[in-house]
Amino acid sequence: EKLSYAAFIVPVIDGILGVIPGLVMYSKRELTVKQMIVREVIQLLSIELIILIFTFGINGLRIENLTLIIAEMVSIAVVFVLVIVIRFFFDKRSAKIMTSDLKEFQRSFSAKESRD
Numbered sequence: 001e002k003l004s005y006a007a008f009i010v011p012v013i014d015g016i017l018g019v020i021p022g023l024v025m026y027s028k029r030e031l032t033v034k035q036m037i038v039r040e041v042i043q044l045l046s047i048e049l050i051i052l053i054f055t056f057g058i059n060g061l062r063i064e065n066l067t068l069i070i071a072e073m074v075s076i077a078v079v080f081v082l083v084i085v086i087r088f089f090f091d092k093r094s095a096k097i098m099t100s101d102l103k104e105f106q107r108s109f110s111a112k113e114s115r116d
Contacts, residue, residue, distance in 0.1 A: 017050050017054075018050075020046055020050065021043045021046045021047045021050070024039050024042050024043045024046060025039055025040075025043060027039075040084070044076075044077060044080050047076060047080065048073050048076050048077070051072070051076055052069060052072060052073070055072060056068075056069065
């Protein structure tokens with residue numbers, strides 16, 4: 001087989017499209033809860049659109065494929081929500097560990113000050 005220029009450009013296009021959902025979440029300052037939710041919805045929509053275009057192609061997004069498109073959109077949304085829920089529990093566990101470490105540090109610091 002011959003190697004065409006398309007073989008070299010496809011990974012670059014995949015990489016660029018894969019970065020788009022992450023760029024939606026980028027911010028130089030801390031976001032409010034409302035801003036975070038809006039950005040996560042935009043991120044979900046961008047992920048769904050990119051995956052649908054890769055799966056069906058632009059010409060394949062027709063009414064004849066509506067059942068398949070809806071099924072894929074629902075499955076993407078379910079995975080996205082599961083990732084958010086799992087991330088929440090990991091963050092909660094990390095916060096609990098950090099809080100307990102901070103309390104232990106405060107106890108040891110106050111005990112050291114009382115000895116001095």
